[in-house]
Each structure stands twice: as structure tokens, then as C-alpha cells.
Amino acid sequence: SIQSRVQSFFDGRGCPPLWGAEEYPYYFELNFGDDYEAQQKYIFDQLAPGKISTNIGHRALSALMGDGVAKVVFTTNFDEVIETAFSEVMANNLSAYHLEGSYAALDALNAERFPLYAKLHGDFRYTKIKNLEQVLTDNDAQIQKSFLAAATRYVVAVPGYSRRDATVT
Numbered sequence: 001s002i003q004s005r006v007q008s009f010f011d012g013r014g015c016p017p018l019w020g021a022e023e024y025p026y027y028f029e030l031n032f033g034d035d036y037e038a039q040q041k042y043i044f045d046q047l048a049p050g051k052i053s054t055n056i057g058h059r060a061l062s063a064l065m066g067d068g069v070a071k072v073v074f075t076t077n078f079d080e081v082i083e084t085a086f087s088e089v090m091a092n093n094l095s096a097y098h099l100e101g102s103y104a105a106l107d108a109l110n111a112e113r114f115p116l117y118a119k120l121h122g123d124f125r126y127t128k129i130k131n132l133e134q135v136l137t138d139n140d141a142q143i144q145k146s147f148l149a150a151a152t153r154y155v156v157a158v159p160g161y162s163r164r165d166a167t168v169t
Contacts, residue, residue, distance in 0.1 A: 047079045057159075058085035065115035066090035072109065072116045072150045074143075082117060102142035109146055109153075116150070118143060 007018050016023040032039045062085040064070035075082065078098075086094035097105035097118040105118045120143055150156075 043078075049080070049084065052079060052081050052084060054081060054085040054088060058082060059089050062086040062089040062094075065094070065117070066092065068114060071114040072118075072154055074118045074120055074147050074150070076120050078119055078121050086117075097143075097146070099143065102146070105143060105146035106149060109150055116146075118146060120147070 011017065016026045028039070032042065058081055061070060061073065062082060065073060065086060066089060073082070080096075083094045083096060086092065094115065094117055097108065097116065099119070099121075102118075105116065108116050
């Protein structure tokens with residue numbers, strides 16, 4: 001009931017609807033503006049290793065990656081949940097390709113260095129992150145090339161994607 005009252009308050013002031021595509025960027029920008037350092041600190045604090053937990057889906061995907069069944073995985077997430085799950089399940093580290101080293105993702109794909117795990121929206125631990133509307137207008141060209149090359153070689157599965165990011169759909 002409290003959530004309904006709070007949402008009614010915001011709805012009455014012209015704020016985006018609950019779960020609307022513009023809800024996240026609206027409130028994020030309202031809170032942080034263009035202070036990227038504050039944004040990064042907030043995200044880092046929210047996604048700190050002690051605050052994340054893996055579930056059966058994360059662990060199953062990690063096992064598939066470690067066993068070579070899922071050779072290539074692209075994600076819009078910028079947390080480290082899959083890296084954590086991979087470490088738990090496979091007792092090994094998983095390197096993630098992200099926007100600050102995106103050129104290397106295509107090189108890894110072409111050299112068949114699997115598993116290949118790439119983050120379309122970057123990684124919260126680095127300065128390049130795509131989480132607001134003004135930076136979601138286009139994908140990094142190198143990550144996009146890598147994804148397109150992978151999609152022509154392997155089966156593509158898209159589990160649980162909300163389709164709220166127009167650069168991915």
C-alpha cells in the first residue's frame with residue numbers, strides 16, 4: 001500500500017509511469033544530472049560484491065559457458081553477477097569485454113578464445129557506461145561488430161530481455 005501511495009504521488013506530478021521505458025533514466029538523471037562520478041559511485045555501491053547474489057540461472061549459464069556449450073554471451077547488464085557465478089561454478093575467472101576494450105571482443109571471437117563474455121552497456125567499474133537515454137542512442141561500433149559476427153556464426157538466444165533499450169532491439 002505504501003508503494004501505491006508513493007507511485008500515486010509521482011504519477012500526479014507527471015513523472016514516468018511505473019516500469020515505463022523512461023522511468024529509470026528520468027529518476028537517475030533527476031538525482032545525478034551529469035555528475036558521472038556520483039553516478040558511478042552510486043552504482044558501484046549498489047552492485048558491490050557483498051550485495052550481489054547469484055541464482056540458479058546465473059550458475060547454469062556459467063556452467064554452459066565453462067563447458068563450451070554457450071561459447072559467446074552478450075549482456076546489457078553492467079554488474080559482475082555472471083563473473084561471480086562463473087568463478088563459483090567453474091573455479092576459474094571469466095574475463096568480460098566491455099566498452100573500454102571493445103575492440104578486443106571481435107579479436108577474441110575471431111581467435112575463438114571462448115567463452116567470450118561481452119557487456120553491451122559497459123561495466124560499472126570503468127568510466128564508460130551506458131545507462132541513460134543520451135548515451136543509449138547508439139551502441140559501441142566494435143561491440144556491435146562483434147555481436148553481428150557472433151550472430152552469424154552461432155545460435156542466438158535472448159532470455160529475459162525486457163526490450164526497453166532500443167539500441168539492442
